[in-house]
Amino acid sequence: MTTVGDAEDTPHYHGHRERLRSRFREAGEAALADYELLELVLFRSIPRRDVKALAKELIRRFGSFAEVLAAPPSRLAEVEGIGDSVVTDLKIVEAAARRITRGAVAKRPLLSSWNAVIDYCRTAMAFADKEHFRVLFLDKRNGLIADELQQTGTVDHTPVYPREVVKRALELSATAIILVHNHPSGDPTPSSADIKMTRTIGEIAEPLGVRVHDHIIVGRDGHASFRGLGLLE
Secondary structure: OOOHHHHHHOOOHHHHHHHHHHHHHHHOHHHOOHHHHHHHHHHHHOOOOOOHHHHHHHHHHHOOHHHHHHOOHHHHOOOOOOOHHHHHHHHHHHHHHHHHHHHHHHOOOHHHOHHHHHHHHHHHHOOOOOOEEEEEEEOOOOOEEEEEEEEEOOOOOOOOOHHHHHHHHHHOOOOEEEEEEEOOOOOOOOOHHHHHHHHHHHHHHHHHOOEEEEEEEEEOOEEEEOOOOOOOO
């Protein structure tokens, strides 16, 4: 039998949690703000505390749900109330998102599933706090042979070694490659150094039978395609 004392002892946030879960079940993630979706994740990590304020603080500090997931563990740990278990749970969700988007391109011709390629690249790299340079290696049917992170740099520079990129393509018997890197500034506009590096890789690769299909730059503000911008022939 429920007593008055039991009702008074029930934490106020229990009803809020159930209402949020119900809205998610009935209307999906589109019905929730970023901080509310984050609350749903935090419910499981912090079961005995109201996490609404914490979710809002994370969004305020990092910018969005996706940026919270992509934030370095060390920066997440700077937020009061975030311990190792919360960081681990957030990184599990981030890893799941990457697996899902990678699965969408893994066994399909990449050039006929371009939106999936862009989604994968943005999920993998758009919100990183340092520049990463990766290469997608393709077979003669434009299927994905391998996706490899080649270099990690600073906030505005990544060292790229064109001959090493082409050497790796030949080792994998790839006939085409897609270059991908991120701009932590958020602006995906190619720099003059990006353009020069891409042309150098193309000049080395083409005579060896390896085509540079595209160079994609991703950032918080979107993406840029070298082919779409007319920077690749």
